[in-house]
Structures are given as structure tokens and as C-alpha cells.
Amino acid sequence: MNKHILVVDDDAQMQSMLQVVLESEAYVVDTASDGLIALDKLMHQQAMPGVILLDMHMPRLDGLQLIEALRQHEEAWLDSIIVISEDMNALQQASRLGVRCCLAKPFELETLLELVFNCRESGRG
Numbered sequence: 199m200n201k202h203i204l205v206v207d208d209d210a211q212m213q214s215m216l217q218v219v220l221e222s223e224a225y226v227v228d229t230a231s232d233g234l235i236a237l238d239k240l241m242h243q244q245a246m247p248g249v250i251l252l253d254m255h256m257p258r259l260d261g262l263q264l265i266e267a268l269r270q271h272e273e274a275w276l277d278s279i280i281v282i283s284e285d286m287n288a289l290q291q292a293s294r295l296g297v298r299c300c301l302a303k304p305f306e307l308e309t310l311l312e313l314v315f316n317c318r319e320s321g322r323g
Contacts, residue, residue: 200248200318202226206236206264207253207282216251219307220314233259237267240275248318250279254288261288265295280313 203225207213210231217227228247230236233256240246254261261281268275273296281292284303292300299317301310 200245202228202245202247203249203251203314204228204230204236204239204247205251206230206233206256206261207251208232208256209253212253216310219310223311225314232256233261233264233267236264240268241271246275246278248278249314250275251314252279252281254281254283254285254292262291262295265292265297269295278317280310280317282310 201224203220205213205216205227207216208231213229213231217229220227228239230239237259252261252264261283265276265279276296277298279297280299280301281289281297282301282303282305283289286302289300289302299313301313
């Protein structure tokens with residue numbers, strides 16, 4: 199099973215918190231501070247992460263733009279994305295684009311861990 203997770207969030211505190219929590223559950227965590235960095239990492243990796251935790255509001259390339267770019271490359275990648283946002287409209291937009299897992303901020307860590315596990319089980323991970 200793919201234990202690799204890519205956390206895409208421009209909030210350094212959120213990125214760090216997610217990394218610590220996920221690594222404590224034996225996941226291998228990589229981070230990107232915006233969608234452009236994430237897209238570059240995803241296009242140059244040998245293997246797709248089991249899960250992509252994706253914030254929606256970021257500079258340069260936001261979450262929706264990253265989802266669109268991934269859809270154009272390989273639509274199956276959408277199964278690996280968990281969108282995290284306080285913006286309900288953004289969550290709905292992500293869902294309309296084919297993302298199956300969305301999590302509203304603020305969230306419980308246990309809920310996040312369940313989503314990560316379920317996404318890995320049902321998706322590409």
C-alpha cells in the first residue's frame with residue numbers, strides 16, 4: 199500500500215501540523231506550498247502519492263487550477279485527492295470536478311485520518 203502523502207497548503211502551520219500528525223501514523227509526507235510546486239513534483243515523481251491533501255486557496259496556482267491540470271493529465275488522479283477548505287463553495291466546485299473526498303475546516307484529526315485511510319483504500323493508493 200502506498201503510504202506516501204503530498205500535503206499542498208500555503209499555510210506553513212497547517213502544513214507542519216498535518217506532516218507531524220501523518221508521520222506519527224507512519225505515513226511518508228512530502229509538502230508543497232502552492233499548486234505550481236505540487237504540479238511540478240507530481241509530474242516528475244516516479245510514483246503517484248497515495249493521497250494528495252489539497253488546500254483550495256493558494257497563490258500562483260490554487261486548488262481548483264491544480265485539480266484541472268491533474269484532470270487533463272490523468273483523471274484517475276482525482277481519486278487520490280482530499281480537498282481541505284473552509285470555503286463551502288470551493289468544496290462544491292471540487293466535487294463537481296470529480297474529487298470524491300472533501301473536508302471542511304475546522305476538522306477533527308480523527309476525521310482526517312479516516313478520510314486518508316479510506317481514500318488510500320478506494321483510490322490509487
